[in-house]
Amino acid sequence: MTDDGSKTLTIEQALRIALAAQREGRVEQAASIHAQILARDPENGDALHLLGTLEIDLGNLAEAERLLRRVVACYPSVSAFRASLAKALHRLGRADEAIGHAAQALAGDPGNPGIREVANQILRVEPSLELLRLPSSIQPVEARPAPAPDDSLVLGLATGYRTAALKPFVRSLREHYQGPVHLIVDNDAETLAFLAGHDISTGLAKDRAAHPVINRFAEYRDFIETIDEGTRILLTDVSDVVFQGNPFAFSVRGNGRAGAEPGFIAVLEDVSQSLGSCPWNSDWLRVHFGTRMLQRLGDRRISCIGTIFGDRDGLLDYLNRFCLLAASLPVPGVYGLDTAIHNVLLHHEMTRESVALENGWPVATVQHMTESAIAVRGEKIRLEDERLPLVVHQYNRRAAMLAHVERRHAGG
Numbered sequence: 001m002t003d004d005g006s007k008t009l010t011i012e013q014a015l016r017i018a019l020a021a022q023r024e025g026r027v028e029q030a031a032s033i034h035a036q037i038l039a040r041d042p043e044n045g046d047a048l049h050l051l052g053t054l055e056i057d058l059g060n061l062a063e064a065e066r067l068l069r070r071v072v073a074c075y076p077s078v079s080a081f082r083a084s085l086a087k088a089l090h091r092l093g094r095a096d097e098a099i100g101h102a103a104q105a106l107a108g109d110p111g112n113p114g115i116r117e118v119a120n121q122i123l124r125v126e127p128s129l130e131l132l133r134l135p136s137s138i139q140p141v142e143a144r145p146a147p148a149p150d151d152s153l154v155l156g157l158a159t160g161y162r163t164a165a166l167k168p169f170v171r172s173l174r175e176h177y178q179g180p181v182h183l184i185v186d187n188d189a190e191t192l193a194f195l196a197g198h199d200i201s202t203g204l205a206k207d208r209a210a211h212p213v214i215n216r217f218a219e220y221r222d223f224i225e226t227i228d229e230g231t232r233i234l235l236t237d238v239s240d241v242v243f244q245g246n247p248f249a250f251s252v253r254g255n256g257r258a259g260a261e262p263g264f265i266a267v268l269e270d271v272s273q274s275l276g277s278c279p280w281n282s283d284w285l286r287v288h289f290g291t292r293m294l295q296r297l298g299d300r301r302i303s304c305i306g307t308i309f310g311d312r313d314g315l316l317d318y319l320n321r322f323c324l325l326a327a328s329l330p331v332p333g334v335y336g337l338d339t340a341i342h343n344v345l346l347h348h349e350m351t352r353e354s355v356a357l358e359n360g361w362p363v364a365t366v367q368h369m370t371e372s373a374i375a376v377r378g379e380k381i382r383l384e385d386e387r388l389p390l391v392v393h394q395y396n397r398r399a400a401m402l403a404h405v406e407r408r409h410a411g412g
Contacts, residue, residue: 011037015046022054030054045075053084056091064088072101079108083115090122096317098122103320106327107218119324135297135347140268140358146251151231154181154247155223156238157216159205163194165239168409170198172243176390179248183238184219214326214338221319229312232261237306237393242405244380245390248309250362252355263314263353266346267393269302270359270368275343278302278368284336288329289344297347303356304365305342306393318351364389367397376404 009017018033034051037044052067068085075081083105090098102119109115154173158166166183173181181200185191195202205219220235227233234247252265275281276298285294310318325341345351359365360383364374373384374392381392381401395401 011041011044011047015050018047019050022050027054027058043074045071045078045081048074049081049084052088056084056088061088061092065092077108079105079112079115082108083112083118086122087118095122099320099324100316103218103221103323106323107222110327116327120328122324135300136349138268138301138347138356140301141252141355143250143252143357143362145249148177148179148246148248149232151228152177152179152248153227153231153233154179154236155220155233156183156236157205157219158183158185158191158238159216160186161191161239162188163191164410166191166194168242168405169238170195170200171409172405173247174198176243177246177248182223184216184223214323217319217322217326217338221316221323224312224315224319227312231312233310233312233315235308235310235315236391240394240396241306242381242392242395242409243390244388244392245362247362247391249390252357261311262355263311264318264351264355265309266303266342266354266356267307267309267363267365268356268359269304269365270370270373271301272370273302273368274298275300275302280336281339281343284340285343288337288340293344297343300343300347301356302368303343303346304367304393305339306365307363307391314351314353318345318354321345321350360389361387362390363393364391365393366401367394376400379404379408 014033014037018030018037021027021033022030031051031054034047034054037047038051041047048067048071052064052071055061055064055067065085065088068081068088071078071081072085082101086098086100086102086105089095089101099122102115102122105115106119154177156169178199181198183195183200183202184205185195185202187204192202203219203223205215206222224233232248236247252262273281275285276294281302282294282298285297308315308318322341322345325345326337329337329341346354346356357363359369360374364381364383366374374381374389375398376382377386380388381395381404382388392401395405
């Protein structure tokens with residue numbers, strides 16, 4: 001390559017000239033230089049990327065996609081390349097693919113303003129409420145007992161906890177469920193040995209720039225991408241969850257594919273409280289989404305983010321949208337952000353084929369339940385009608401439940 005035919009240029013010099021030409025609107029010159037670079041170095045990431053973005057600007061979206069898929073295949077960990085591919089796919093009208101790539105780009109470089117801008121454009125959720133569809137009225141569904149599926153997975157984040165804090169979760173789960181369990185953990189030898197002894201696979205948490213409250217959802221997404229499509233999954237808290245049965249031994253009727261479980265199953269909290277009346281949830285919505293969002297959703301049911309079910313595709317769709325929405329907010333990483341985002345997504349129907357389970361069975365989230373509605377009776381945590389919830393969440397909010405769980409599962 002030469003500069004006006006007289007001076008031989010290095011690839012780095014040629015890239016700088018091409019970038020300047022592209023920024024100044026001299027697209028033919030920029031495209032010519034990129035082509036010359038690629039003739040010498042067919043996998044040059046910068047040239048492929050810049051030429052791909054140039055094709056987006058020119059409206060040549062199919063060519064843009066071809067170039068950007070090529071550069072992402074060569075350099076899958078470079079977030080800027082993946083964000084540009086997401087932009088091209090979004091322009092092509094392939095929103096689901098675009099959301100997936102944008103979410104991965106954000107997970108890799110959450111502080112990059114250019115990537116955040118692409119994410120906002122794709123999700124179309126900036127701070128303005130006008131960009132959200134009107135919230136829906138969730139009709140809770142009742143679950144019924146059913147045989148547990150053959151393919152299932154329990155997935156959770158256990159960073160920041162010592163072994164003693166994990167014993168009730170692990171021991172109670174293994175009493176009733178022998179299927180795959182994967183926990184994302186710290187590199188602590190005692191914890192790793194304890195989990196291995198209970199046949200629980202582990203992965204070390206990645207050092208991401210976002211707060212741990214948000215990091216776990218990027219971790220979940222990365223892991224779920226590796227599993228089989230038909231697997232039924234429980235995403236769960238670990239420090240305040242205990243099991244009294246196989247967590248998958250239930251069935252609900254979906255609103256999508258005939259005869260299939262819905263792809264995403266949320267769990268509601270007690271009907272006695274709403275997002276506006278609960279002091280914690282109302283504060284989280286106000287802090288992260290503003291007073292107008294609180295007014296919009298104040299009378300809606302609370303959904304707890306600590307226990308979520310779904311299949312691979314349904315949860316990937318949810319997690320991608322979750323990570324994109326998290327990245328679009330001005331105050332990331334504050335306590336309660338995850339629950340606020342979850343309720344905004346759920347009540348605005350921003351997840352596909354979703355349903356919400358009524359509280360109590362198979363999951364009981366006890367925070368707002370009355371003492372008569374759920375209590376320790378006969379050495380089990382029972383509902384008022386004597387049913388045993390398969391999963392009890394927030395048991396540590398009740399002294400009698402906490403003592404019961406510690407007595408049964410925390411010793412030794």
